[in-house]
Each structure stands twice: as structure tokens, then as C-alpha cells.
Amino acid sequence: MTKQVEEEAEALARVAVGAPGKQRSSRGRRARSTASAYGFMAPAAALVLTFFVAPGILLLILSLTNLSSANFSQAWNFIGLDNYERLFTDPFFPKIARNTLFYVLTTLIFFNLGLALVLALVTTSIPRRAGFFFRLVWLLPRLTPSVVYILMWKRIGSADPFGIYNQIVPEFLGGSGGNLYLGGSPWTFVILTNGFIGASFGMIIFTSALESIPKDLLTAAKVDGAGTWRIIRDIKLPMIKWPLLFIATYQTLSLLTSFEYILLLTEGGPGLFTTEVWALTSYKRAFASYFGNSQWGYGATWAIVLVTIALVLAVVYVKLFKFNELVEEPRIENL
Amino acid sequence: MRVELDNLSKSWDDVIGADRITLDITDGELVAFLGPSGCGKTTTLLMVAGIYKPTGGTISFDGHVVNEVAPKDRGIGMVFQSYALYPHMSVFGNISYPLRLQKLGKGEIKERVQAVADMMGIGDLLDRKIAQLSGGQQQRVALGRALVKQPDLLLFDEPLSNLDARLRLTMRGEIKRLQEDLGITSIYVTHDQVEAMTMADRIAVMSKGVLQAYDVPEALYDRPKTLFVAAFVGNPPMNFFDVDIVRDNGDFRAKSEAIDLVLPQDRGEKAAAADGKVIMGVRPEDINVVGDATPPAEGLTLNGEAVVVEPLGREDLVGISINGVDMRVLVDKTKEVAVGDTISLVFNTSRAQFFDPETELSLLWA
Ligand SMILES: Nc1ncnc2c1ncn2[C@@H]1O[C@H](COP(=O)(O)OP(=O)(O)OP(=O)(O)O)[C@@H](O)[C@H]1O
Ligand SMILES: [Mg+2]
Secondary structure, three states, X not given: OHHHHHHHHHHHHHHHHOHHHHHHXXXXXXXHHHHXXXXXXXXXXXXXXXXXXXXXXXXXXXXXXXXXXXXXXXXXXXXXXXXXXXXXXXXXXXXXXXXXXHHHHHHHHHHHHHHHHHHHHHHOOOOHHHHHHHHHHHHHHHHOOHHHHHHHHHHHOOOOOOOHHHHHHHHXXXXXXXXXXXXXXXXXXXXXXXXXXXXXXXXXXXXXXXXXXXXXXXXHHHHHOOOHHHHHHHHHHHHOHHHHHHHHHHHHHHHHOOOHHHHHHOOOOOOOOOOOOHHHHHHHHXXXXXXXXOOHHHHHHHHHHHHHHHHHHHHHHHHHXXXXXXXXXXXXXXX | OOEEEEEEEEEEOOEEEEEEEEEEEOOOOEEEEEOOOOOOHHHHXXXXXXXXXOOEEEEEEOOEEOOOOOHHHOXXXXXXXXXXXXXXXXXXXXXXXXXXHOOOOHHHHHHHHHHHHHHOOOHHHOXXXXXXXXXXXXXXXXXXXXXXXXXXXXXXXXXXXXXXXXXXXXXXXXXXXXXXXXXXXXXXXXXXXXXXXXXXXXXXXXXXXXXXXXXXXHHHHXXXXXXXXXXXXXXXXXXXXXXXXXXXXXXXXXXXXXXXXXXXXXXXXXXXXXXXXXXXXXXXXXXXXXXXXXXXXXXXXXXXXXXXXXXXXXXXXXXXXXXXXXXXXEEEHHXXXXXXXXXXXEEOHHHOEEEOOOOOEEOOOO
16 A cells, blocks of 8 residues: 555656656566566466476477387387388378378368358358357267267268168169268268368357458448359458468368377278378377387377477468467557 | 339338338439437338348339349449448558449549549548548548449438547538539438438438438428427427417417417417317427517516526527426527526417327428
8 A cells, every 4th residue: 555655656756857767667667567477478388388398398208219018117218210210211101191181181171161161151141040050050060979970970981782871862863972981982981070070160260250240341342232252252251361360270280180080980991091190190109009019109209290290380370371460569549 | 313212111020120111302312311219210221222121112213113123233322330441451442342343444443443532532541451541531431432333322321420520510511512513312311410401402200110201401390290300300309388279369379387378370270270288399499588689578478497507608508497397498698597597488489389199290280
């Protein structure tokens, strides 16, 4: 209380004396505000350090050892970059890299962005209640336990004459379009299972962004002579630019590291590495090698390389999409 | 362009936005839609624009029904209270947008945008972002965007409501002058009656989705057909008194416990037709304080007590109570009225209005 009074008195005195005192105090204030800024950051920083940086360092150390279930009772053996050499010379490395690229890009473009956008645009253009209902339906896969969800897809994708797809669709198409099954078109099913779930996230974000576009703006565009397509292109898409870029970034990174649906659906098969992606390889090497031999060190190597790629991508995205413009100081005086 | 609305209605389930609006707008006319908030002005305007589909009635442009015509094919320009400028486009981008949609050549677009921008006095701001403009500048851009495609009909939805009072005054004059120069038929939605009175050739007064009156401003002011119009048009608003019309020695008198005023023969006769109780309306400027300019007159003078004095600058708005009946009167500053003063008032009953309390219709003009 008295301190506050003192400060006020000091401030008054400074005003009376003039600029010099003011400068000193503003420097002091800046130092204090910097300190309190760090204070506010501390809890988040502690979390990141404990749950990301520390495990990351452990993983990095692990990737330099030959630790596996065959030798884990002995002391760690550091083997330098042997694991990394082994990774890049693995005969299936190019295939796994290609698979990962294909899986991420296809799912991202057609579903997590494309379908999400279409769903958001459609469900915001129909009556509110109907739109809400359709979005709810599209959320169901996300709400379903993954094992149940994948079991459903396996049932859908059973080979002819079983399989829900093969029993229904050819009938409607007059005999054509038959015999689409999991073993025959594994990628189709991998992309569909992931895409149906992935699309709902973007859909929710895009929907709220689209609904926050002022109605007057759309009315103005209609009066100006824009049809549905031009309104989407010229008004709606530019106005949801940031959510679009955010979803692109976020979903690239989460697809890059996701593997659980592929594991449940195809285990990376059928055959050798047909649908195996990077994160799945990492998991398999570390925890589920074919010969009952978990190679923790080698699995960690796959993970480290993946995390590095993800970090680089994240930085590229942030730079490319100029995300720092989003957090630019507001220019109130220009309003 | 001529515009005709015929029994135009819009409702959502149980909400009625506009109820059988019928009016016609002649070529080059500026018509104001005036009414309190929620009375259906925007709803009607958006039906004319083609954004809302009418649930009944027709809209015709030059004799052709346009109910099914898309907004982009109606040849209209529109200005909004929120400006509704595209924030991700520059000033040039905004104004040129209607022309770009018409797929005109680059050169022609540039020329026309520059011409309109110069006319609006924003010719040097074309490269600016929208966020870098003041409210007044933004409204000029919005006007430019509406004018650039040379529309046959201009629609304004409270375009000046977000501007400060002074700017509103200048923009008011500017819009009116532009509209007259270009001769574009216009509908101007506002809840500001001064705006409507000063700008409009005719005013459509609306209430609860219903068209209450449609006439030239002076007629609405001097010859209101309904109680609502009488109460809504005019500022400060008209005073209303419950009175009995009685005949006394050939004179018509408006009488209540507090009031006893002689009426002119013509108005008294019409007011008496209602058979007893009526609502009498007298505008504040038709009640004068007794003084050199207005000597007391037999049967037209009443005494009251000043209960509120609100200085308006040039004059005072004085609330006066005559035996418990309240009214507002404009009093010259030099009279120096103070609260508690007893004042003699002369009523100009030759301008008094009379309404049937049941139907709320005028006994003089309806
Ligand atoms: N899209 C809509 N759905 C349901 N009701 C609506 C809709 N638009 C308007 N209304 C209703 O119609 C009535 C008239 O609304 P409108 O917007 O035309 O009023 P307004 O005269 O423009 O008022 P303001 O001066 O506040 O703009 C209101 O009761 C409103 O709630
Ligand atoms: Mg409105």
C-alpha cells in the first residue's frame, strides 16, 4: 500500500522534473516487464522441456547405441553413427520414404484440407440445423475407438463376395466397380480410413472461420455480381487464409508422425513394406521386430530423423506462410 | 428505373419481416425507408436486392417482375452501414471488383475506377489497404464500389450511421447531390428522420413490417395519416392529449380536466365526427409562450408549470405540466424559463391533429 503511494509520488515528481527521470523509469519498467514475460512463459517452458526436449535428448543418445532386447541387461554400447548409416542404406529406405510422402500428401490434399474445406463450405451453405447434423455425422469416426473403427473398415473391405462394399456397390453400378478389397487396394483403404477422420478437424476449424465472415460481405459480393464459385474464390477462401495455412501445417506434421490406423489396418503390408510409413517403421524396429528382437537404438534413429524432418518442415511452413504476420503488433492508429 | 413493390411480404416461420408492402418509386427518385429498429427496412431492401426471396408479392423493375432474377443481374449497387468492404483487397481492388466480375478489359477498368474514385475524392488512396482508411474514407470507397458499375438502382442501408455527426452532415449532402447529378433511382434506409426529411423525395414510414405512410416529407409532417406517423416524424416529437370534442355555442372545443381549447371550424368539425373521445396532437413549435410576439388569445391560452428545462443551444426544450398533463414546448432562450415557473401558453390549434383512439387513424386526413 505505502509502496504504491511512494510510486505515485515518484511518478508525480518525475513529471514535474521532466524527461530524464522518465527515461530511467521506462528502462526499469521494460526490464520488469521482460522479467514478468518470462515468468508467464515459465510453466509452458517447463512442460516443453520435460516432455519434449528431455525425451528428445534421451532419444538422440539412444540412437547412438545398439541397445536392444538382446543386450539390454548389459551396459550401453555407443556405436557412433552406425545406426544412421544402416538406416540410409536400408534397401527399403527409399520405399518407406516414398510411401510416407505419398501417404502424407494424398491424405492432406484430398481429405484433411480438400474434403474438410468442401464439407465446411457445404454445411455452412445449407440451413443451420442440417449443417450441424452433417458435421456431427462426420465427427463420428473421430469419436469411435480406433480399433472398432478399423474393424468396421476391415469388414467393409473384405474380399468378394464378402465385404460390405462388394455386396452393395456393384449392385448399384450394374455389376461394375466390384471387388475393391483391402488386400487388393491397400492404399485406397489406408488413405480413406485416415482421411475420413482427418477431415473432421479441418471441417470444424473452417466452419467456424466461414461462419465468422460478416454476412454483409457476402451480400455485397452477390450484389457486385459474384456467383457461388467467385464468392468462394474471391471472398471466402482469402478470408479463411490463416485457418487454411494452420491446418495445412498442423496436419502435415501430425500425418507425418501418425501410424496407428495403418498398424491396425494393414500392419504396413500386404507383402513387404507396401503401406509401411516412416513412423510405423520406427515403431516396429523399436518394439515389434519380426524376430522378437526389439532394436530400441535403431528404432530411435528412425524417430530422430523423422523429428528432424518435421522440425525443418515446421520452420519452412512458418517462414513460407509468414505466420509471424499473424502476431504482428496491431496498428490501431491506422484504423 | 421505375420500381414497384406489390404486396411484398417476407416471413420466417412465425417472424414477420415485411407485411404486404405496396409502393412505387419513379425514375430518378430517392425514397427513404424510415422506421424504428426491427420494422423491416433491411428485410424489404434485401428483397429488392434479391438476397431474400419474398414469401409473397412481387417486385418489378420498369414493369418486369424480377422476383426470380439473381442479384447480379438486377443492375443494383448497394452501400451498407458496416461498409462491407473486402478487407483483403486494396481500395482499387474493392472498387474494381464489380467490373472485374463483368470481365471488362484492364484499361477500361482502370479508367472507370479512377474516374469514380476522383468523383468520390479518394483518387489518391487507390493503393491503400482498407484497414488504413478512416471511417469516412471507407464509406466513400463503398459508395465508389456501388457506383462504378453504373447501376440503375442504388440501395443504401443506413450508410451514415457509423459516422460522427459532423461527417454525417457533409456525407448526407454529398450523397444527395451525387444521386441528383447521376439521376439514379435510390432507396435509402434510415432510422434517422432528419436524414429522411432532408434527403428523400418521398418517405415510406414503416412499423412492425407494415407500411404506415408513403408521401412527400412535408405531407408526413403536416398531414400525418396515422398516430404512429405523427408520433414518429418530427423532433422533438408531437404532444398528445386525450380530449373530448364538444360543441359550445357553435364553437368546437377540445376539453379534458386540464385542457379547454377552441378549435378552428374545419378541424373541429372533422374531429367531432368521431363522436366524443379523440387524441389531439400538437407539435412543440405550435405551442408558444405568451409574450410580445404572441399575445394571449381568448380560448387558446392555458397556464402551466415548467417541470424540466433542457437547453438545446438556440432554444430550450421545456417540459410543462398543465394540471398533471405533460407536454414539451420549444421556448426562446431569452425568456429564461426556470423550473417551477408558471407559464402562459398559446396553442395554435389550426395546426392540431386528431386521431381516433381505437383505429389510431387520423380524423383529418385518413
Ligand atoms: N434472417 C432472418 N431470420 C429471421 N428473422 C429475421 C431475419 N432477418 C430479419 N428478421 C426479423 O425481421 C424483422 C425485421 O428486421 P429488419 O432487419 O428488416 O429490421 P430493420 O428495420 O432493418 O431494423 P434496424 O433498423 O435495426 O436495422 C425483425 O423482427 C427481425 O428479427
Ligand atoms: Mg436494418
